[in-house]
Structure formats: C-alpha cells, structure tokens
Amino acid sequence: MQTAYPAEPYKIKVVEPIAVTTRAERERFIADAGHNTFLLRSDQCTIDLLTDSGTTAMSDRQWAGMMLGDEAYAGSRNFLHLQQVVRDYYGFRHIVPTHQGRGAENLLSMILIRPGDFVPGNMYFTTTRAHQERNGATFVDIIVDEAHDSQVELPFKGNVDLAKLERLIDEVGPSRIPYVCLAVTVNLAGGQPVSMENMRSVAMLCRRHGIRVMYDATRCIENAYFIKTREAGYEDVSIADILKEMMSYADGCTMSGKKDCLVNIGGFLCMNDDELYQKASELVVLFEGMPSYGGLAGRDMEAMARGIIESVDYAYIHHRVSQCRYLADRLAAAGIPVVRPTGGHAVFIDAGAFLPHVPQDLFPAQALAAALFVEGGVRAMERGIVSAGRNRDTGDHHRPKLELVRLTIPRRVYTYAHLDAVADACIRLHERRDxxxxxxxxxxxxxxxFFTARFRPLAA
Structure with a gap:
C-alpha cells in the first residue's frame, strides 16, 4: 500500500553534522550578515533551505564515477559519455559544457541577442534576465495571469499565454525576437510546471514565425513528473519518455546541472543547429574552457552523466516532490499562506499575506526570511522585490505581484523529521507575526x- 508521503528511496551511508545554535547566537549571526541570509555562513545554519542549486547529495555510483575522471585537456572520455547521455535523454545533437547554468545563459545571450531585441519568457529569472539585459534585450513576461496569484489552484501555472506571445510578435516583429525563453518549471512562480500541450503550442507558433524556442531546463525532471501526474494521457508514460518529448519541442536549452542533474557543479548549453553550436564552441573557449570540458573537470562531467540517468527514476522524483508537498501541507494546515499548488523543488510562503502590515517597499520577504533564521536556524531565500531588482530605465524598484520566501529542499539530503522542524519554526513565527x-x-x-545587499531592521 502506497503511503501519502513515501519513505526515502535511499539509505544514508555518510552523515554530516549540522549546527545546533542558541537564539542569541542566531540574532548575532543575522545582524552580522546584514539580515541577508545569503551572507550567513553555512556552519551557522541548522537546516539550510537557501537553494537546491549544487546542494544535492550524490549517489554512491556518482562518487564511484568521480574516480574515473579523465582529466585530459581535450577529448576527455567523460565528455563523450556526457554527450551521449544528453543525446539519449534530452535528444539534442550538440552539447557545450559550462561551469554552471549561468555560463550557458551567458553564451546563449551573447550569441543570439542584439541591442533592441525582446526576449519573451514565462516569468523572469534573476540571472537569466540579467544576461538578456546585459546584451541589450528587454524581457517580456508572457506567463498566464494566474501565475501571479499565489492562491489560484491551476495544474500548469507555468504555461505561456499564447495570446500575449502572439501580441508581442505582432507588435515588434519576429525578427526582433531571437528566441522564446521557456522555463520548465517556473521558479519564481513557485516551481510551477508547463503542460506538454502548451509546449507543443508554443513550438508550433514559434516555428510558424521562424522564432527559436530555448528552454531553461534546470528543473525539467520535476516538470516531467507533473506532466505524468497531472496531464491526461501521460499517466502510464515513463519520466524518461516524457522528458524526451518535452525537449522535442525546443531548439535547445540551458541547463544548470546543479539541480535536476544531481551534481554539485556544472551545466551545459544544448542545441540542434550546427551554426549555433559552432558559435558557442568558439565563445566557450573565451569564457569557460575547451568545448569538450567548458570549465568542468572530467570527474564532474562523469558525475553529471550518471546523475542524468538517475534523475529519471520515478521513485526518486516521486519522493522529492512528495517532500515539498509534505512541508506545504503542514504549513497550510496551520493557516500559513503558501503558493498553491505546491511545486517540485520548494515551498513558497506568501510573505505579503504573512506580513500584511509590512509594505512591499520595506521588504517583507527579506524580513520574514531573517526572522525564520532567528526562530529556528532555518535558512531560506527572499523571492520578492529584492530579487526583482530595479528598472534599468527609471531606477525604481520592480514590484512583483508575488512577494515570497522560498524554502528550497535539497535533493536526497533531509528527512521528513527535518521538515517537521522547519514547519514548527514557521508555525511559531506565524503565531507572533505582528x-x-x-x-x-x-x-x-x-x-x-539579492546576493549581497545588506539591511537593518525598522520598528515593528
């Protein structure tokens, strides 16, 4: 009989001690860090939910593969293995390794964007938009409106609003749109997925106008899981087959391997176009390294190849998403406002609803993240007005409709008991949120x- 929240599909082989601190110590730590959880030291955090990027616990098979690292400067056999695995599981012909996802974003933006271009996407992501703007483009949000409402229950809140995309194409012309950036899943909407039907429709529309579709595939396994569990017709399809179909509707992707590839470092840029691959191969030498390693050691490429294979195992991804659901269910049962439905990599607290007495310009999500650390030693991340940054033309804050605190669950690291400790701290804080x-x-x-800003508290 299947339980509501499945047990960990792994055994613990190595343990790492975590910090046990006093409230007085944590008050001092957060003050020294300028009330920015990014500036805390890891050994000051009891449960670290800052990010799932590079915080994965690798498997015994991945660690064994690390010992098979071929550290040749060019033509490493580990690159050849990674290349073949990417072709097998993602379906793209070409892969250019990078040190992490933003390295791939940098290459893609520099190659395709010209000043004055527009890059539509299903909600911005911080580093992605920064690279696009750095190269002269304007980001245009084309996600469905429901994604900006934390309480709307919609199975695929990451979907592109096709009418918004068509309207942009009509307004600026397809020649000013180098590619559509489609995130699967959408981080800042709460880890929300995109349906297969929507991917297919976006691809058809873009191909009709000669516009590329490039995925941010960072959490594509989570997206594949939601398609399997939420979209009709995919109940009996494997995660691997769903992933392969997803990628068939794209011209390429950027990947931060530090998430769904189950490694601590690494990423890649994929594409089918030979000319684009040639340009990327030339540029990667300047910013990363040879096209056959791109800033990675051979052992890291081997770990990533093995991680890709492990990532499509249903037992793994079912447990991962269930951990998120477990924490979200505990918080919601206590009346804490969380983004619905629950995504696949994190639980997002609606800080605006949690702290309605704190105006957005006084950074309620940042304040809540700092308070949660003091309360329980839990390090979380602000995902609101601070992360949104400023309008480059007016200098004013971008003011997103979602003002969130992200509780990001690392892969294969914490147990349900750890999540209970997180929930208990959130509940205590909610009881005296005023x-x-x-x-x-x-x-x-x-x-x-958001990475390095510093703050000081105002009176409640």
Missing amino acids: EIGGLEMVYEPKVLR
Whole structure:
C-alpha cells in the first residue's frame, strides 16, 4: 500500500553534522550578515533551505564515477559519455559544457541577442534576465495571469499565454525576437510546471514565425513528473519518455546541472543547429574552457552523466516532490499562506499575506526570511522585490505581484523529521507575526542585489 508521503528511496551511508545554535547566537549571526541570509555562513545554519542549486547529495555510483575522471585537456572520455547521455535523454545533437547554468545563459545571450531585441519568457529569472539585459534585450513576461496569484489552484501555472506571445510578435516583429525563453518549471512562480500541450503550442507558433524556442531546463525532471501526474494521457508514460518529448519541442536549452542533474557543479548549453553550436564552441573557449570540458573537470562531467540517468527514476522524483508537498501541507494546515499548488523543488510562503502590515517597499520577504533564521536556524531565500531588482530605465524598484520566501529542499539530503522542524519554526513565527517589522536597505549592489545587499531592521 502506497503511503501519502513515501519513505526515502535511499539509505544514508555518510552523515554530516549540522549546527545546533542558541537564539542569541542566531540574532548575532543575522545582524552580522546584514539580515541577508545569503551572507550567513553555512556552519551557522541548522537546516539550510537557501537553494537546491549544487546542494544535492550524490549517489554512491556518482562518487564511484568521480574516480574515473579523465582529466585530459581535450577529448576527455567523460565528455563523450556526457554527450551521449544528453543525446539519449534530452535528444539534442550538440552539447557545450559550462561551469554552471549561468555560463550557458551567458553564451546563449551573447550569441543570439542584439541591442533592441525582446526576449519573451514565462516569468523572469534573476540571472537569466540579467544576461538578456546585459546584451541589450528587454524581457517580456508572457506567463498566464494566474501565475501571479499565489492562491489560484491551476495544474500548469507555468504555461505561456499564447495570446500575449502572439501580441508581442505582432507588435515588434519576429525578427526582433531571437528566441522564446521557456522555463520548465517556473521558479519564481513557485516551481510551477508547463503542460506538454502548451509546449507543443508554443513550438508550433514559434516555428510558424521562424522564432527559436530555448528552454531553461534546470528543473525539467520535476516538470516531467507533473506532466505524468497531472496531464491526461501521460499517466502510464515513463519520466524518461516524457522528458524526451518535452525537449522535442525546443531548439535547445540551458541547463544548470546543479539541480535536476544531481551534481554539485556544472551545466551545459544544448542545441540542434550546427551554426549555433559552432558559435558557442568558439565563445566557450573565451569564457569557460575547451568545448569538450567548458570549465568542468572530467570527474564532474562523469558525475553529471550518471546523475542524468538517475534523475529519471520515478521513485526518486516521486519522493522529492512528495517532500515539498509534505512541508506545504503542514504549513497550510496551520493557516500559513503558501503558493498553491505546491511545486517540485520548494515551498513558497506568501510573505505579503504573512506580513500584511509590512509594505512591499520595506521588504517583507527579506524580513520574514531573517526572522525564520532567528526562530529556528532555518535558512531560506527572499523571492520578492529584492530579487526583482530595479528598472534599468527609471531606477525604481520592480514590484512583483508575488512577494515570497522560498524554502528550497535539497535533493536526497533531509528527512521528513527535518521538515517537521522547519514547519514548527514557521508555525511559531506565524503565531507572533505582528512582532516582525520591515527593513531598510543600507547597501545595494548594482547587479543581482539579492546576493549581497545588506539591511537593518525598522520598528515593528
């Protein structure tokens, strides 16, 4: 009999001690970090839910593969293995390894974008938009409107609104749209998936106008799982086969292997077009390394190849998504507002609803993340006005409709008992939420400010 929340489909072989701290210590830690959880030290955090990027626990087979690293400068056999695995599971002809996903974003943006272009996408992501804007493009959000409402229950809130995309094409012309950036899943909407039907429709529309479709495939396995469990006709289709069909509707993808490829470092850029591959192979030498390693050691490419194979195992991905659902269900049962439906990599608390007395310009999600660390030693991430940054023309804040705190669950790292500790801390904090005040920013970097900005508290 299947339980509502399946047990971990793995045994624990190696353990790592975690910090046990006092409240007074945590108050000092967060003050020293400028109330920015990114500036905390990892050994100050009891349960670290800052990100699922590179925080995966690798398998014994991946660690064994690390010992087979071929560290040749060119033509490593590990690259050849990774290349074949990508072709087998993703279906793209060409792969250019990069040190991580933003390396692939950089290559793609530099090759395809010209100043004055427009890049439509199903909600922005921070580094993706930064690379697009750095190369002269304007990002245009074409996600369905429901994605901006945390409480709307829709199985595929990551879908592209085809009318919005067609309207943009009519307004600017297809020649000013180098590609559509389709994220599968959509991180800042709460880890929301895109349906196969929507991917197919986007591909048909774009091919009719000669526009490329490039996926942000960072969490594509999670997206494949949601298609299997939510979209009619895919109940009996394997994760691997769903993944292969998903990728067939794209011209290429950027991948941060630090997520769904189950590794601690690495990424790649994929494509089918020979000319685009040639340009990427030339440019990667300047920014990353040879086209056959792209900033990665042979052992890292071997671990990634093996991680891709492991990632399509249903027992693994079912447990991963169930952990997210478990934490979300516990919070929702206590009246804590979370993004619905639950995504596949994190639980997102609606900080605007959690702290309605804190105006958005006083950074409620940042304040809530800092307070959660003090309460329970839980490190989470702000995903709201701080992450959105500023309008490059007006200098004013971008003000997203979603003001969120992301509780991101690393792959194969924590147990349900750890998630209970997280839930308990959130519940205690919710019971005295009126005590949490806003923040003011005292240091703001010009680019991707959420990483290193510093804050100080205002009176509640």
